[in-house]
Amino acid sequence: MGMSPTSRRNRVRALTGLSALALAAAGFAAAPAAQANQPGSELAGHSHPYRHGAVPTKEAGQSATARTSNLKYGGGVDGIGVTTGAPKVYLIFWGSQWGTQGTDANGYTTLSGDPKGEAVRTQQLFKGLGTNNETWSGVMTQYCEGVATGATSCPSGSAHVGYPTGGALAGVWVDGSAAAPGQATGNQIATEAVKAAGHFGNTTAASNRNVQYVVLSPTGTHPDGFNTTGGNFCAWHDWNGDTTLTGGAASSPYGDVAFSNDPYVTDMGSSCGQNYVNSGSAGTLDGVTMVFGHEYSETITDQNPAGGWTDSTGYENADKCSWNGVGGTGGSQNVTFATGSFAMQGTWSNAVSGCQISHAIVQ
Numbered sequence: 001m002g003m004s005p006t007s008r009r010n011r012v013r014a015l016t017g018l019s020a021l022a023l024a025a026a027g028f029a030a031a032p033a034a035q036a037n038q039p040g041s042e043l044a045g046h047s048h049p050y051r052h053g054a055v056p057t058k059e060a061g062q063s064a065t066a067r068t069s070n071l072k073y074g075g076g077v078d079g080i081g082v083t084t085g086a087p088k089v090y091l092i093f094w095g096s097q098w099g100t101q102g103t104d105a106n107g108y109t110t111l112s113g114d115p116k117g118e119a120v121r122t123q124q125l126f127k128g129l130g131t132n133n134e135t136w137s138g139v140m141t142q143y144c145e146g147v148a149t150g151a152t153s154c155p156s157g158s159a160h161v162g163y164p165t166g167g168a169l170a171g172v173w174v175d176g177s178a179a180a181p182g183q184a185t186g187n188q189i190a191t192e193a194v195k196a197a198g199h200f201g202n203t204t205a206a207s208n209r210n211v212q213y214v215v216l217s218p219t220g221t222h223p224d225g226f227n228t229t230g231g232n233f234c235a236w237h238d239w240n241g242d243t244t245l246t247g248g249a250a251s252s253p254y255g256d257v258a259f260s261n262d263p264y265v266t267d268m269g270s271s272c273g274q275n276y277v278n279s280g281s282a283g284t285l286d287g288v289t290m291v292f293g294h295e296y297s298e299t300i301t302d303q304n305p306a307g308g309w310t311d312s313t314g315y316e317n318a319d320k321c322s323w324n325g326v327g328g329t330g331g332s333q334n335v336t337f338a339t340g341s342f343a344m345q346g347t348w349s350n351a352v353s354g355c356q357i358s359h360a361i362v363q
Helices: 005-009 118-128 136-144 186-199 263-271 286-301
Strands: 051-055 086-094 099-103 109-111 170-175 211-216 232-240 259-264 331-337 340-344 347-349 354-356
Touching: 005 051, 005 109, 051 286, 086 118, 086 186, 086 340, 109 118, 109 170, 118 211, 118 286, 136 286, 136 347, 170 186, 186 211, 186 232, 186 259, 232 263, 232 286, 259 286, 263 286, 286 340
Parallel strands: 086 170, 086 211, 211 259
Antiparallel strands: 051 232, 099 109, 232 259, 331 340, 347 354
């Protein structure tokens, strides 16, 4: 593959732009599924080794060099390459700053310290994945594990990325036991994810095998330097055992725990995707769904970075299609799930060596 799993772990994957797909009731109403487009640019952010799939700000991503190489399998880390079962997403609203918890008419958790409404929008997104026979998730299902290191395709019968049938949202926890740190380290974020695994009763390696924990920090905080000088990213993902995390790896009695650092992205406005697809109030939360969808797609295709699928320079499936413009076969578009319409980005497809917003589900 040109790089060992260890050296790939020490590369940052730049995540940027993101698209929202226009799905018809049974799929995407946007570009034909058989087509793809090459990204005009791909982001390269190497400031920190552990920020896998890091979504750079839009400004940071615009100076990247084009790359068109396909993804290769990294051989697995701790025997884990991709998420092979139906993906499960647990949302952790970390910190007392989120305020008072309530429930809206649709059963979504609301929070008084959430001025932009990110909490409900995030729940809608993950509950909607895998509904309406959506094929945005289909792009990811072409990847697998159990193949040779360096492979660029998956034979019939291999263990493919699972499809989130009926929705990926598996649980919501508002951890208001203490204030979230003003600037959490990678270790603290990973530790919160491990704590959440215990909270949700996922206390074995098997119960965490197809799970990811989305650690959401409240407005005004700066997890890992988000929205500070030099913190020119919107989100990133990793696993608890990564020794390059700031503060070191986080121990887990529950097996490997995959997690993402999802800050309060609207604090950075258009730099993290606000109004990237939709204008006015309809686009206020574009960046929320594009950024969080980006990290979700990279976690299921590279669960323990970088044992899953990356290109020859270490970038993951969503990195290669970030900030790729709006519309077409691989740009950001509105995608309709059963829970609403969401701005989403295209992701890389080895099947066509380009970015796709839609691909037939591989099972």
